[in-house]
Amino acid sequence: MVKENYRLIRKEIDETAVKCGRDPKDITLIAVSKTKPLSDIEELISIGVEDFGENKVQELCDKYEKVSKPVRFHQIGHLQTNKVKYVVDKACLIHSVDSVKLAKEIQKEAAKKNVTAEILIEVNVAEEDSKFGLKVNEVVPFVEEISSFNNIHINGLMTIAPFVEDPEENRKYFRILAQLALDIKSKNIDNVNMSVLSMGMTNDYKIAIEEGATMVRVGTAIFGARNYNI
Numbered sequence: 001m002v003k004e005n006y007r008l009i010r011k012e013i014d015e016t017a018v019k020c021g022r023d024p025k026d027i028t029l030i031a032v033s034k035t036k037p038l039s040d041i042e043e044l045i046s047i048g049v050e051d052f053g054e055n056k057v058q059e060l061c062d063k064y065e066k067v068s069k070p071v072r073f074h075q076i077g078h079l080q081t082n083k084v085k086y087v088v089d090k091a092c093l094i095h096s097v098d099s100v101k102l103a104k105e106i107q108k109e110a111a112k113k114n115v116t117a118e119i120l121i122e123v124n125v126a127e128e129d130s131k132f133g134l135k136v137n138e139v140v141p142f143v144e145e146i147s148s149f150n151n152i153h154i155n156g157l158m159t160i161a162p163f164v165e166d167p168e169e170n171r172k173y174f175r176i177l178a179q180l181a182l183d184i185k186s187k188n189i190d191n192v193n194m195s196v197l198s199m200g201m202t203n204d205y206k207i208a209i210e211e212g213a214t215m216v217r218v219g220t221a222i223f224g225a226r227n228y229n230i
Contacts, residue, residue, distance in 0.1 A: 032219030110151035156196030167204035174211035
């Protein structure tokens with residue numbers, strides 16, 4: 001079932017991209033495997049899936065060590081500074097950088113391990129109290145401040161839109177994030193590119209693609225409902 005679900009979502013992504021004049025190859029589907037067993041990941045690996053999203057550092061590290069072949073694990077959940085050292089050389093992309101304190105810790109640990117950490121800036125576009133992320137007007141100064149960190153490379157922006165009944169309601173937030181990326185790109189800041197827009201989840205990924213998403217993070221529609229009591 002997991003394979004069939006993945007193929008269906010990928011097909012819908014491709015169709016949505018074509019409808020709005022985009023190349024489907026420009027959109028990465030991240031299978032959000034948080035709380036799901038390694039066996040589900042292995043099923044998808046068997047059909048060539050390579051991008052998986054995890055919220056918790058411990059879970060990402062465990063799966064990274066046990067998976068049958070190398071794949072790309074994305075750290076999409078909030079990252080605490082004391083966990084950075086475990087994930088900095090394992091996550092292909094950290095989606096959730098939202099403070100100078102965290103960026104400094106990533107820089108420090110990446111330098112220790114002699115790697116460059118690929119990161120996205122998390123933006124709380126809707127300014128929800130329950131979500132992490134910078135406000136829109138805080139992003140440019142933040143990017144300028146951490147762009148000089150040698151062991152960090154800023155690849156773009158990420159947002160988690162509100163959970164809404166009608167995904168159309170989130171279009172405005174995706175549009176704001178896409179415009180913000182364009183504004184930053186126009187500044188030509190060293191060590192910064194805005195090639196990645198990580199936005200859109202199970203409920204609203206089609207709208208996100210229409211507004212320029214290059215990565216969508218889909219979990220429930222692929223793996224089914226989650227059990228958070230494990």
